[in-house]
Every structure is written in C-alpha cells, then in structure tokens.
Amino acid sequence: MVKILWLMKRVGAPIASPDGKWVVFPVVEPAYNEANQVSDLWIVLADGCAKPRRLTFSKGAENGMAWSPDRLAFSDARWG
Numbered sequence: 001m002v003k004i005l006w007l008m009k010r011v012g013a014p015i016a017s018p019d020g021k022w023v024v025f026p027v028v029e030p031a032y033n034e035a036n037q038v039s040d041l042w043i044v045l046a047d048g049c050a051k052p053r054r055l056t057f058s059k060g061a062e063n064g065m066a067w068s069p070d071r072l073a074f075s076d077a078r079w080g
Contacts (some may be wrong), residue, residue, distance in 0.1 A: 006030065007026055007030055007031075008030075009024070009027055009028065009029050010027070010028045010030065011027055011029075012025055012026035012028070013026075015066075015067065016046060016064050016067075017046075017067045017072075018067050018068075018069055020046055021045065021046055022043055022044070022045060022046060022066065023043070023044055023045075024041055024042065024043045024055070024067075025041070025042055025044075025048050025074055026039055026040070026041055026061070026062060026065075027039070027040055027041075027042050028041075028061070028072070030036075035059075038059055039057070039059075039060070039061035039062065040054055040055070040056045040057060040058065040062070040074075041054075041055040041056045041062050041065070041074065042054050042055060043055050043072075048053060055072075058076060058077070060076050061072045061076070062075065062076045063075050064077065
C-alpha cells in the first residue's frame with residue numbers, strides 16, 4: 001500500500017491567471033530513481049468546464065511560475 005501511495009502523481013500549488021480564467025499547476029510523477037521522475041505544468045479553465053491540458057513535456061521541473069496580463073512565464077532546466 002505504501003508503495004502505491006508513494007508513486008501517486010502529486011499536484012502542486014495552483015496559480016490563477018490575472019483575469020481568473022485559467023489555472024496552472026505542476027504535476028510530479030515520482031519514481032524510485034530520481035533521474036526518472038517527471039514534473040510538468042498543466043493548465044485548466046478555472047470554471048472546470050474543460051479537461052486540463054499538459055503544457056510542458058520535460059524531465060526537469062519548471063520553477064518560478066508567474067502570469068503577466070496575457071501569458072505565463074516560468075524557468076526550467078532543459079536537458080540534452
């Protein structure tokens with residue numbers, strides 16, 4: 001049971017867009033080997049009327065997420 005819980009995806013703190021229409025949040029897919037761990041950003045309409053969409057597809061975690069009036073900014077460590 002502990003193994004199943006430890007390997008569950010983890011959702012980080014959500015950040016709403018300035019207009020309140022969108023919410024972006026990180027999702028971590030843990031792995032026993034840290035090199036295999038995946039962390040990506042997801043976005044969803046704040047009213048929940050659509051499925052979340054994955055924004056990033058990388059092994060490195062994204063950091064420093066911040067909204068400007070019309071876009072999302074973040075930093076990441078791209079490998080390769």
